[in-house]
Amino acid sequence: MRNSFVKALYEIAKNDKNVFLVSGDMGYSVFETFQHDFPTKFINVGVAEANMTGIAAGLALSGKIAFTYSIVPFVTMRCFEQVRDDVCYQNANVKLVGSGGGLVYGSLGPTHHSIEDISIMRSLPNMVVICPGDPIETDLATKAAYKHPGPVYIRLGRGGDPIVHKIKPDFVIGKSILVIDGDDLVIISTGNTLDLAKIVCLNLNKKGISVGLISMHTVKPIDKDAIIKFAEKVKAIFTIEEHSVIGGLGTAVAEILAEYEKQVVFRRIGLPDSFCKYIGSHKYLREKSGLGLQDVESYIIKTFTDIK
Amino acid sequence: MEEHLKEHAKNIRKKIIEMVTKAKSSHAGTALSIVEILTVLYFKILKIDPKSPHDPNRDRFILSKGHGCTGLYAVLAERGFFPPTLLSEFYLDGGKLFGHSTLGTAPGIEASTGSLGHGLSLGLGMAIAAKIDKSDHRIFVLMSDGECDEGSVWEAIMAAGHYKMGNVIAIVDYNKIQSFGFVKDVMDLEPFSDKWRSFGWAVKEVDGHNTEELLDALSNVPFEKNKPSVVIAHTIKGRGISFMENQLDWHYKSPDSVQYNQALKELDQK
Numbered sequence A: 001m002r003n004s005f006v007k008a009l010y011e012i013a014k015n016d017k018n019v020f021l022v023s024g025d026m027g028y029s030v031f032e033t034f035q036h037d038f039p040t041k042f043i044n045v046g047v048a049e050a051n052m053t054g055i056a057a058g059l060a061l062s063g064k065i066a067f068t069y070s071i072v073p074f075v076t077m078r079c080f081e082q083v084r085d086d087v088c089y090q091n092a093n094v095k096l097v098g099s100g101g102g103l104v105y106g107s108l109g110p111t112h113h114s115i116e117d118i119s120i121m122r123s124l125p126n127m128v129v130i131c132p133g134d135p136i137e138t139d140l141a142t143k144a145a146y147k148h149p150g151p152v153y154i155r156l157g158r159g160g161d162p163i164v165h166k167i168k169p170d171f172v173i174g175k176s177i178l179v180i181d182g183d184d185l186v187i188i189s190t191g192n193t194l195d196l197a198k199i200v201c202l203n204l205n206k207k208g209i210s211v212g213l214i215s216m217h218t219v220k221p222i223d224k225d226a227i228i229k230f231a232e233k234v235k236a237i238f239t240i241e242e243h244s245v246i247g248g249l250g251t252a253v254a255e256i257l258a259e260y261e262k263q264v265v266f267r268r269i270g271l272p273d274s275f276c277k278y279i280g281s282h283k284y285l286r287e288k289s290g291l292g293l294q295d296v297e298s299y300i301i302k303t304f305t306d307i308k
Numbered sequence B: 001m002e003e004h005l006k007e008h009a010k011n012i013r014k015k016i017i018e019m020v021t022k023a024k025s026s027h028a029g030t031a032l033s034i035v036e037i038l039t040v041l042y043f044k045i046l047k048i049d050p051k052s053p054h055d056p057n058r059d060r061f062i063l064s065k066g067h068g069c070t071g072l073y074a075v076l077a078e079r080g081f082f083p084p085t086l087l088s089e090f091y092l093d094g095g096k097l098f099g100h101s102t103l104g105t106a107p108g109i110e111a112s113t114g115s116l117g118h119g120l121s122l123g124l125g126m127a128i129a130a131k132i133d134k135s136d137h138r139i140f141v142l143m144s145d146g147e148c149d150e151g152s153v154w155e156a157i158m159a160a161g162h163y164k165m166g167n168v169i170a171i172v173d174y175n176k177i178q179s180f181g182f183v184k185d186v187m188d189l190e191p192f193s194d195k196w197r198s199f200g201w202a203v204k205e206v207d208g209h210n211t212e213e214l215l216d217a218l219s220n221v222p223f224e225k226n227k228p229s230v231v232i233a234h235t236i237k238g239r240g241i242s243f244m245e246n247q248l249d250w251h252y253k254s255p256d257s258v259q260y261n262q263a264l265k266e267l268d269q270k
Helices: A002-015 A032-037 A049-061 A072-076 A080-089 A117-122 A135-147 A191-206 A224-233 A249-258 A282-288 A293-307 B003-023 B028-032 B035-045 B066-078 B084-089 B119-132 B151-162 B192-198 B211-218 B257-269
Strands: A019-023 A042-044 A065-071 A094-099 A128-130 A152-155 A177-180 A185-189 A211-215 A218-220 A236-244 A265-271 B060-063 B139-144 B168-174 B202-207 B229-234
Touching (some): A019 A049, A032 A042, A049 A094, A049 B119, A049 B151, A072 A094, A117 A128, A117 A236, A117 A249, A135 A152, A185 A249, A185 A293, A191 A293, A218 A249, A224 A236, A224 A249, A265 A293, B003 B035, B003 B084, B003 B257, B035 B066, B035 B211, B060 B066, B066 B084, B119 B139
Parallel strands (some): A065 A094, A128 A152, A185 A211, A185 A236, A236 A265, B060 B139, B139 B168, B168 B229
16 A cells, blocks of 8 residues: 555645655655655655654645655554644644554554544544555545545555555545445445455355355544435445454444434444554464454354344 | 834833733733734734735734734734723733733634634634635744643644745744743744754844844845745743743732732833
């Protein structure tokens, strides 16, 4: 996703002199071409995220569009008050781009994991929260964020994320993408669990359960219409995300369903409310945290069987 | 002091006292300590036109110490950015002016401040934009001394020095009193000038209530080519009202009717 982001931003910057990439000393092996070709548009502020965010807001107040970039915790939480006051309060045209959403940074540990960022960013007035599901969505999200006049947070996965979309989908901020239609169940995914959710979906369809898949790339504003549409027709709705079950996609969908007149079975699949205790690769940590393929598949089948 | 500046400063102080009394709000002392700085900036230094507050080539002024907003509101009214009647909309139920300066609430306000340690980074972003646009406007950022406890301030100081931002001018209202005590006791800033210098800034120290000194310093920025400039302005918290001067209390209290009358009387006698 990182490469898709910078490739999209390169195209944007080529055609718009007002676009800036402001980095907190991040981007090794990713931003070199951008830096070389647009030396005045690439600002490395050093390891100083509060200043990075303030500078970006100052650029925006002067009519520029600034993309800030670092690892998720550093671009969102380290400089949270700058994000709140300088960016959101002033409705500044700043886009926060975080790499390594969820457990991507594996053995580097919880300081580099991000299990709370969607929740935190979602609570900010004026903030749009986008978690692209694959490199294609990342490209489209970057371009959509550029066109959106105001704060956007883009939560990326890592390098080498699998491509899920076979054809380029329509991408509109606040409108989800229906990847697979289904009548029995629906899985709503955000961010880098899209690939996992699709495999689960296809496996269950093979087992005779009609399971739909929605890519809810925009967690805020959430696509209420899509949620309600499926609440009307399926027996159960599942959300899946590489984020704490508190405050993220699951919570956002629950907020819609709780206030909807029709009851539907609803389950959140995500990370537990704890710092990761395990050491290991991204894949390993997912499995230890209940986001392994088998665990997710079994949980959905059991829930569906219990309904019947 | 040039007579007209003296008159403006007096008017601004009166407006501050009227606002904080009517609104029963705090931060009178911190607004009174920056009156001469604001007067010199708005009447002598800033390339601004109240009739064109959005001119892209205007100088920018950011009140990073947003709690001194009554000073900013008063000087903007005095300079003609909006009618003085707007000042009666400060702080009260249904009013139009917040207790910290806020973008979009009145013409001439360049940024939303209130939380300390934000303004210099915002100004730095604006300064980078000015350089890119090849505009020669300057960015002035007025900070408090207590604000310089914030780590983010030093991130911005380091970056402005590194980027050699000659179009950035910081002014520190060094009134020596912060929220809960004297600066030297709470978190000593000294050797303050040396700290800025070592981060690549050109420094001048002035009496922040002496308009000639302020004018001389601010008319000659950047102090050194390709270096950001900082004016460390030695000021007195609560300046101009005898019972408010150097008193921590006036970071919090608002005048009662007796104090209000006395304050205005003192200002009229000057």
